[in-house]
């Protein structure tokens with residue numbers, strides 16, 4: 001599964017389709033073929049792996065398919081993977097993440113019905129990270145969604161704070177609160193997203209470039225959970241960060257200076273003169289972005305939280321205090337009493353040098369009322 005996750009990470013981060021990897025194994029454990037999904041309209045990972053095995057004249061009959069996402073059971077632009085696996089004589093399927101889609105899901109059940117041995121394997125969290133934007137959309141598809149008006153972009157709120165929740169000192173300085181390992185990790189997340197969003201306040205204060213810096217991923221220490229999806233894949237050629245940069249999005253009515261670094265020279269810059277968070281996500285969705293990271297600052301982060309549009313939190317916490325005169329990570333959320341504060345579910349905790357990364361998510365959407 002580790003290998004399948006590495007293959008999946010080669011797929012495009014901001015595609016309409018999920019990133020999926022597949023390895024076909026013979027009974028003795030040797031690899032017969034490998035594949036990954038290269039984007040909408042191209043063969044799915046299972047089909048690519050079968051083609052790879054055939055190209056090497058390997059027999060797939062009786063083989064095991066290890067795949068990062070439950071094989072799809074529907075016909076879209078390509079045929080269902082369940083059929084491709086059956087036609088190839090695959091005897092066993094091990095998958096990491098269940099497909100929540102109303103039309104594409106159900107592949108595991110279908111395969112089991114025709115006698116394929118189907119088991120849930122490891123790697124669910126890593127696979128889900130790789131497909132975060134797609135997963136959120138699939139889970140909200142008609143028939144599954146409790147909130148059909150929810151924006152079609154999976155939004156991650158990233159904060160880098162002191163222990164007392166400050167994102168800048170009294171004089172506005174914020175570079176750097178967290179250490180090098182945290183910043184390197186944040187760059188691996190940037191490399192996997194379709195857009196990075198900040199407010200005009202952050203651009204005017206910090207003049208960030210908002211690019212995904214190529215370089216090795218931060219290594220979790222021994223106390224950390226494995227995060228193989230964030231590991232570099234030497235066989236993948238250029239580092240993923242060297243591929244198309246995420247869209248750099250600035251939100252706010254003030255002008256972005258002509259010489260601001262965020263403008264860059266690659267045309268991947270967007271200034272949205274609005275204060276309406278939903279408009280921002282709609283503009284991104286219209287450009288095919290399914291996953292975005294909101295990197296602050298406090299004004300914009302507060303607006304998105306208040307609008308209920310944050311799906312996931314990446315909180316990098318550094319062991320220092322900035323005190324009352326420091327700038328809080330958030331402005332007022334209008335929470336008068338503890339019971340009114342929405343709770344998040346911690347999904348991942350990782351030590352990064354002296355810092356700690358906490359990843360929390362909303363509770364997964366349940367079935368729609370009446371469905």
Ligand SMILES: NC(=O)c1ccc[n+]([C@@H]2O[C@H](COP(=O)([O-])OP(=O)(O)OC[C@H]3O[C@@H](n4cnc5c(N)ncnc54)[C@H](OP(=O)(O)O)[C@@H]3O)[C@@H](O)[C@H]2O)c1
Nearest residue numbers: 160167168174199201202252253254275296297299300303
């Ligand atoms: N440590 C960290 O993780 C981190 C990250 C980012 C920033 N920072 C720090 O945060 C400070 C900047 O804070 P900030 O709050 O000014 O930054 P900000 O959130 O980036 O920008 C605030 C601006 O966003 C625009 N905006 C768009 N929609 C809005 C809405 N619905 N509600 C409110 N504002 C909206 C407004 O700009 P217009 O007035 O132009 O319309 C507003 O002035 C700097 O000191 C920076 O270093 C720290």
